[in-house]
Amino acid sequence: MNIGLDMMGGDFAPLEAVKGLKQFLSVNTSAANIFCIGDEAVVQPLLDELQVASPLLHLVHAPEVIGYHEHPTKALKEKQKSSISIGYYMLATGKIDAFISAGNTGAMLVGAMFSIKPIAGILRPCVSGVVPKSNGETGVILDVGLNADCKPEQLNQFALLGSLYAQHILKVNNPKVGLLNVGEEEGKGNLLAQATFPLLKENTQINFIGNMEGRDIFTEKCDVIVCDGFTGNIILKMAESVYDLAALRNFDQDTYFNRFHYENYGGSPVLGVAKPVIIGHGISSTKAFTNMISLAVQMVESDICSKMAESFQAIN
Amino acid sequence: MNIGLDMMGGDFAPLEAVKGLKQFLSVNTSAANIFCIGDEAVVQPLLDELQVASPLLHLVHAPEVIGYHEHPTKALKEKQKSSISIGYYMLATGKIDAFISAGNTGAMLVGAMFSIKPIAGILRPCVSGVVPKSNGETGVILDVGLNADCKPEQLNQFALLGSLYAQHILKVNNPKVGLLNVGEEEGKGNLLAQATFPLLKENTQINFIGNMEGRDIFTEKCDVIVCDGFTGNIILKMAESVYDLAALRNFDQDTYFNRFHYENYGGSPVLGVAKPVIIGHGISSTKAFTNMISLAVQMVESDICSKMAESFQAIN
Numbered sequence: 001m002n003i004g005l006d007m008m009g010g011d012f013a014p015l016e017a018v019k020g021l022k023q024f025l026s027v028n029t030s031a032a033n034i035f036c037i038g039d040e041a042v043v044q045p046l047l048d049e050l051q052v053a054s055p056l057l058h059l060v061h062a063p064e065v066i067g068y069h070e071h072p073t074k075a076l077k078e079k080q081k082s083s084i085s086i087g088y089y090m091l092a093t094g095k096i097d098a099f100i101s102a103g104n105t106g107a108m109l110v111g112a113m114f115s116i117k118p119i120a121g122i123l124r125p126c127v128s129g130v131v132p133k134s135n136g137e138t139g140v141i142l143d144v145g146l147n148a149d150c151k152p153e154q155l156n157q158f159a160l161l162g163s164l165y166a167q168h169i170l171k172v173n174n175p176k177v178g179l180l181n182v183g184e185e186e187g188k189g190n191l192l193a194q195a196t197f198p199l200l201k202e203n204t205q206i207n208f209i210g211n212m213e214g215r216d217i218f219t220e221k222c223d224v225i226v227c228d229g230f231t232g233n234i235i236l237k238m239a240e241s242v243y244d245l246a247a248l249r250n251f252d253q254d255t256y257f258n259r260f261h262y263e264n265y266g267g268s269p270v271l272g273v274a275k276p277v278i279i280g281h282g283i284s285s286t287k288a289f290t291n292m293i294s295l296a297v298q299m300v301e302s303d304i305c306s307k308m309a310e311s312f313q314a315i316n
Numbered sequence: 317m318n319i320g321l322d323m324m325g326g327d328f329a330p331l332e333a334v335k336g337l338k339q340f341l342s343v344n345t346s347a348a349n350i351f352c353i354g355d356e357a358v359v360q361p362l363l364d365e366l367q368v369a370s371p372l373l374h375l376v377h378a379p380e381v382i383g384y385h386e387h388p389t390k391a392l393k394e395k396q397k398s399s400i401s402i403g404y405y406m407l408a409t410g411k412i413d414a415f416i417s418a419g420n421t422g423a424m425l426v427g428a429m430f431s432i433k434p435i436a437g438i439l440r441p442c443v444s445g446v447v448p449k450s451n452g453e454t455g456v457i458l459d460v461g462l463n464a465d466c467k468p469e470q471l472n473q474f475a476l477l478g479s480l481y482a483q484h485i486l487k488v489n490n491p492k493v494g495l496l497n498v499g500e501e502e503g504k505g506n507l508l509a510q511a512t513f514p515l516l517k518e519n520t521q522i523n524f525i526g527n528m529e530g531r532d533i534f535t536e537k538c539d540v541i542v543c544d545g546f547t548g549n550i551i552l553k554m555a556e557s558v559y560d561l562a563a564l565r566n567f568d569q570d571t572y573f574n575r576f577h578y579e580n581y582g583g584s585p586v587l588g589v590a591k592p593v594i595i596g597h598g599i600s601s602t603k604a605f606t607n608m609i610s611l612a613v614q615m616v617e618s619d620i621c622s623k624m625a626e627s628f629q630a631i632n
Contacts, residue, residue, distance in 0.1 A: 134561055134564055145498060148498060148505055148506035148507075148509075149506045149507050180550060181550075182461060182464060182545070182546055182549040182550065189464055189546065190464035190465045190544070190546040191464075191465050193464075193546070213549075213550070213553050214549065214550035214551060214552065214553030214554035214555075214556075214557065215553040215554065215556055215557040215560070216557075217554055217557065218557060218561060219557075228506070229498070230498055230505065230506040230509070230547070231546070231547050231550060233498040233529075233530065234496060234497075234498065234529070234530035234547060234551065235530060235550065235551070235554065236530065237529050237530030237531040238530035238531065238533055238551065238554065239530075239554075240530075240531055241530065241531040241532075241533065241534060241535075242558060242561075244531070245450055245534060245558075245572065245573075246567075248450055248572070249567070249570055249572050249573065251565070251567055251570070251573075254565055254567070256561065256564070256565055257561075257565065257567075
């Protein structure tokens, strides 16, 4: 297995990426090769300094970096020697099996859509976020930002993608799928939610349990929360801020509230594209990088993308 | 000043309503008359038992109650002697200046729209929620549920309504108005947010400061958060659940996290209708009732509805 890691992405890269990598290698049992993609002149001295060495490590030189404020499509086109461009090239050509970056989110999304492409039958890929449930389990919410405006058919597909992710990555048996809404009864909600409910109800590939209200998000009621990318993005960022609020009150080390810290999950996988792509938070720390590499390993090991492709093939 | 209170609304009514009323009277300095609307045979013995007596109290007999699961329009039409119907009749005819109920939310909204009517020029009234900010201040978010699907012009009106509410009720000078969105820059968001941004920017009656992300909701960045009723409702209920999560971890008495408890705010005012209407939570407790009565007094004292009417007249 070969994992590609963009060493140049994130506010604290490459240092935090190198430290995350070191941490991963110290606990890793997967024998995954890690391809570190970045500026050799910057990354190699850091690897040396922090004594990160392993036969599993391979440095891939990328002389360019796509900055945070660059236009995604333009930058990908013009900076073909950037770490993100090279990462996607390696993923598309099979040199790596998964690609991770905490760099320019737009460029990561454009690359996923155009270099890797959606799985056949998928209308629009999406990005998922993690939900720390109060019973100790972990749920998934999607979309959290790729599709601000959605159609009911897209939400119905997100439900299946999230369900497969919960099953194969979070190891939830027969995951319960809920539609984020403003009331419990069928018929409630905005036009999108009203039109989505019957599709979810008829979808035999998922275990749909009905509408979920805002108060249900962190409860055991469901494992997969389906919503449009506008609502999901706001909720994800609001949930992340709950950690900050807890930190302000010195509760951030509480075993539950600590789980709201983004770094515990690392990054957000893009679901519905043909190969595993993980997008990291701009502020990614050591722990976030470690967890993103672990998630990439899990996604490759479980062959989640093929499972998604099979499920969508079954529909078509 | 005359305040109408539905004694029969809420899961724990009339007992909690009576206790809330007692608490209000013990601290009240407003000399407001309180009209207690409910079943005399049930309410009077409770008032006696709890020794709630005051020349400011007036019991108005309402032999019927609209239940939680009744159809709002049908129930209002058929149960004209219900506490909600009588409350709206008294408000419409000027016998009371504000009406409070923790009963059937749908019936309360229908009554507000059809018995009291929107202020001239208002496309759609909305319901506002309270935002406990981490700097100790309080903000407002609207709509939180009346309009699941919104038009940009409606959001622009919510901005002014929220701004006037923040100014006159929360006593915020020149309140900062933010548009809830998925990114900071103009042009971000779903079609609704994209189309709303320029309207808010051009609105000279508000102090628009730009887009707010999910992580900004509880910060000092803005005082008034504008969004559609679908997103707002989910956020409000999710925020309420933060209190429940804190309680599970024994942090609910923390001075900040305790502010997420709905009872500290009591109820949600309907904004954009001609007279003050406050809708309580189904689970309203003593404290919630006390705070709803106080809020009603504030809304009447500040003459907020006239101020809203004047501001909307200025536009037309």
